[in-house]
Amino acid sequence: MAAPNGAKDVANGAGPAPRELTRQGQERKQAILDAAGALFAERGYAETRVIDIVRAAGVAKGLFYWYFENKEAVFAELVGAVRHQLRLEQGRAIDPGATALSRVRQGVEASVRFMGEHRRLYSFFDMESLDPRLMNLLRPGAEVHLTDTAAHVRAGIEAGQIQDEDPLLLAHGVVGAVAWFSHLHRTGRIDLPVGELADFTGRFVVRALAADDEAAAQAQACGGDRGVARVQGRSAARVG
Amino acid sequence: MAAPNGAKDVANGAGPAPRELTRQGQERKQAILDAAGALFAERGYAETRVIDIVRAAGVAKGLFYWYFENKEAVFAELVGAVRHQLRLEQGRAIDPGATALSRVRQGVEASVRFMGEHRRLYSFFDMESLDPRLMNLLRPGAEVHLTDTAAHVRAGIEAGQIQDEDPLLLAHGVVGAVAWFSHLHRTGRIDLPVGELADFTGRFVVRALAADDEAAAQAQACGGDRGVARVQGRSAARVG
DNA sequence: CCCAGTCTTGACCGGCGGGTCAAGACGTGG
DNA sequence: CCACGTCTTGACCCGCCGGTCAAGACTGGG
Secondary structure: OOOHHHHHHHOOOOOOOOOOOOHHHHHHHHHHHHHHHHHHHHHOOOOOOHHHHHHHHOOOHHHHHHHOOOHHHHHHHHHHHHHHHHHHHHHHHOOOOOOHHHHHHHHHHHHHHHHHHOHHHHHHHHHHOOOHHHHHHHHHHHHHHHHHHHHHHHHHHHOOOEOOOOHHHHHHHHHHHHHHHHHHHHOOOOOOOHHHHHHHHHHHHHHHHEOOHHHHHHHHHOOOHHHOOOOOOOOOOOOO | OOOHHHHHHHOOOOOOOOOOOOHHHHHHHHHHHHHHHHHHHHHOOOOOOHHHHHHHHOOOHHHHHHHOOOHHHHHHHHHHHHHHHHHHHHHHHOOOOOOHHHHHHHHHHHHHHHHHHOHHHHHHHHHHOOOHHHHHHHHHHHHHHHHHHHHHHHHHHHOOOEOOOOHHHHHHHHHHHHHHHHHHHHOOOOOOOHHHHHHHHHHHHHHHHEOOHHHHHHHHHOOOHHHOOOOOOOOOOOOO
């Protein structure tokens, strides 16, 4: 996951962080980060004790506070790294030449797939967490996805492919669908291969947005992310 | 809210509950319930201390445990009551004579409206809460809504009004949309009169489900809940 | 008036868990 | 070998908060 650089971007402020780390130091820090990620994913932030993290990482409790300001800081760093990865993935999946509605679909499919494949890493900011204390940490990142989506939606409306509704509302619907279905998948309430769920979510969103049957059909038909040909029927889509 | 009966239904088990309550007793209990509801709504379950609840109700801490097993029990009782009300509202809103797709729309609109109007009461099982401890309490209730919806969807598929996809997945999409938009509204990210949000959500869901433009148009056109004439055009919507 | 059951109080308990700290170990350069 | 910065340890501290309890107050029936 996060390269040391990526980590440094996130973990600034008035913490013990600005220190220079030796090779060993970086490894230790990463071990703690990994352990925290696994535990947060498994039982959630509130249910994870610092003592659990350090035990899992095989170090003493004090060391945790050598590398991190506090529990929240680890969470923030983890979130930053994962969010960054997700955006990369989306960027890779979206074909700038495609129509707006198709671009939305590509982004949606990539997101669902990403979340499904990295469920452990992703789950701790599930549904942008309802914990009041964490919401503030998550909010800005979520905002970015929203405005990205809204931009595509706006373009789609101008092109007549998308319903003439408030673009922000529609964008909310899109990111909501992604979050919701991913959540259900992660919590085992939907038992489907990621690929199929991603495809379904793509179709769902396209229909919700499309100005009419034709626009929908057109967006469904043209290729999914990374140019993999995907037939409009359900089924048989497998990707990595 | 909850009639004493409704309350009794929920609060059984091996608690201090089976006791017979005097008139005064019922009032006290209700006061605690009200205070708890307000506080849960305002800051969430985890952030609400028992001490805060009793202070708000103007009673001593011990009294809380005279009427309730523990903190969770209050939550459960509150949730049961609200959920019950929501179902009543849905039942009132849905016209059994309407087409399946219209019925879904009516249910969706009624739900969004209900949640918007009772935001305080409702918010504490926001997004069916991600807190692992509470999920188990919420799960069964949520399941009911899901299967209700799925039944309508199934009917709609058979009637050719709804896409031939997995009914359960579609139902998930429907309740997800309701939960998501309500959540955004409640947390102030969508600043719209409830009625407009309800209408929007209805349109969104109908489009996502509809088999084709015609089915969608037909479901959008026919009256909303309680026969209130509602024009299909959208009104000036702005989002916070 | 007394008794018994209902109700009410607030001091107290216990443990949990985030965060601190003084004491080193280790490694590197002088 | 020393000095110094980095790293590591685990015992300890302390506030918080859910839950308990012994001691009453209030009320209605006999």
